[in-house]
Amino acid sequence: MSDAEPAPRGRATAEMVAERAKVSRVAVSRAFNPHTSLKPEKRELILKIAQELNYTPDRAARALVSGRTHLVGMIVPDVCSHWESQEIDALTTALQNEGFATLLFKTRTDYSMDEQLLAYMRGFNPDSVIAFVENVKPKTLARFLDRAVPIYVHYPLAGQDDESAGQPLHDRLNVLQRDGIEQAVALLQGFGAKRIAYLSGAEKSRANGSRERTLRQVMAERGLEPPMVARGDFSYEAAYQATIDLFRVGQGADAIFAANDVGAFGVMDALRHELGLRVPEDVKVIGFDDIAQSHWKSYNLTTVKFDLDERVRALVRLILRRLNAPDAPGFQETLNTRLVVRGTVG
């Protein structure tokens, strides 16, 4: 490499590459856009010189003219929450392979709406948005995103699937929770559980609402009494305290269905280390998510799983399909759940 003309301070521009390769600036632009027509040897030369100069087309300029930022916005209440961190991780990898980057935003942890944050995110002009904050109404989300079509994670109830059927405005990933929950209740019933309690997640979360209602429905169908409800918020600490209250103030239970795995951990630790009860002998526990920690030996949790890889692939499909057809009606993907049996039932 002859360093006769070292790249000047700052970023190289298409102009400089063109000058050095003795071609027009347009040719440089074409060299980086595969579908354009340019003599192969010329393209090769340009790319070589571009590499020497450490040149890459400026994304800002490119975004300005093309209207595409190649950014995917994610709104998350808590990155540390295990389930979400796993999804962010897998999604980021998948999107990276498609030429996108993850743009991360944090909202309030109580799952409430935050219009200010939406406006803030809008400023960055993401091509697509995945809202982990499920209680934002689709139309509200759409109002804040002129160009990007948000992807909405939907938890339909049985018999309610077609509530807003037809062609929704937004793209949607439907997560069918019924199968997994049904398997869970059947298993508990099989082991003779009579008094089942539900440890809830954040009250404003749609995922929680849907889980609770589906559980009620399934239990009623199987002739079980409605579950007692201990109020949590998806966190370990709240679950821990709620479990203590359930047994000290309330009437206890012989099985607890937690809205998420981390909550189930809090339940188990409260049972074992605070109430002196054994799991699964005295109380059976089932979680929801199947996060990586659920197979750790201290917990070894039986839990309802939805396949993460499948979920990520579905989301990426939604994103790409939408970008190829900006004005098409809402796309949908569907995901099922199933029970993973480990050591906390019997």
Added chain:
Amino acid sequence: MSDAEPAPRGRATAEMVAERAKVSRVAVSRAFNPHTSLKPEKRELILKIAQELNYTPDRAARALVSGRTHLVGMIVPDVCSHWESQEIDALTTALQNEGFATLLFKTRTDYSMDEQLLAYMRGFNPDSVIAFVENVKPKTLARFLDRAVPIYVHYPLAGQDDESAGQPLHDRLNVLQRDGIEQAVALLQGFGAKRIAYLSGAEKSRANGSRERTLRQVMAERGLEPPMVARGDFSYEAAYQATIDLFRVGQGADAIFAANDVGAFGVMDALRHELGLRVPEDVKVIGFDDIAQSHWKSYNLTTVKFDLDERVRALVRLILRRLNAPDAPGFQETLNTRLVVRGTVG
């Protein structure tokens, strides 16, 4: 709100706002840049109309002319890793308050270098970069980031602090691990531990290398024999297996110092559920990080902590200082560590 002129399809532009407010397009620009001079009532009118039209200055256009994207790149091997997810979470919140957004990239989990990823990230033109991949050489990092000055997390050894002293090219956060490790060793020694083992993290990680060497140094100074080393990679699974090997194949230990908290969990679960040993009666365990899970009752881990909030504040300071003085020499911040005593020692 009179809907006489609803915003047309797509994004509103400064031009439209100007037209409606009967001012020049330049005035609109000024209305959004606080330090410029514009008659207050005029600014107020413009902002009001901007809100009606749902207008926000386009970041791409703004970046094109100002050279600032307000993006902070983060390179992470594993978002799920508890320590990193906590740092990402806190950093994102802090940066959001300063008008920045987090741009997330994933690299290989073995902490090895990935030039391709750096080039990819470079394309997005982040204003700053925080490298969690500690083994990338500063000069390599700098070569890939023309404009952004990377922030480097450094783990100096005692007596080696001034190895590259003076004015480093890159900004640096020094994490002094010695105090915490010293307190940990002193505590173990106080409880009569004789045969201390070290469960390592990923071999290519600088954090791990520094931890191991500092531990050796401290133990030598206190007249202890060098620690046995069990090879892990920061993961629960590797720690679990390495612990079993240490006791089944190797010679065992009466205390284990893990390179991170998650590793310590793997150690504890292997000891309790696979080897039938008690913690802390038979084997004492100490971790590193003080992640949120460390106070969960199943582990209740004694661990070396560096204050996350303090760390985040230091990083944000570094970022802002650099943006205000692009050509200044390297800035530095320093962070100390200390032991948090819980139930896994005695």
Added chain:
DNA sequence: GGGCAGAATGAACACGTTTTCACTTTTCGT
């Protein structure tokens, strides 16, 4: 060799902002 299709090329424009630079208006001290 002439005609012609298709590829290759470069000039000019568009994208939406910030910044600079003259110019005009207001404010303020005396």
Added chain:
DNA sequence: ACGAAAAGTGAAAACGTGTTCATTCTGCCC
């Protein structure tokens, strides 16, 4: 009330790219 300083204003230039369009070049067939 006068001048000077300060503040307010808009036209025009820049930022680095993609795209359109008219033009030139190449290779091919008869």
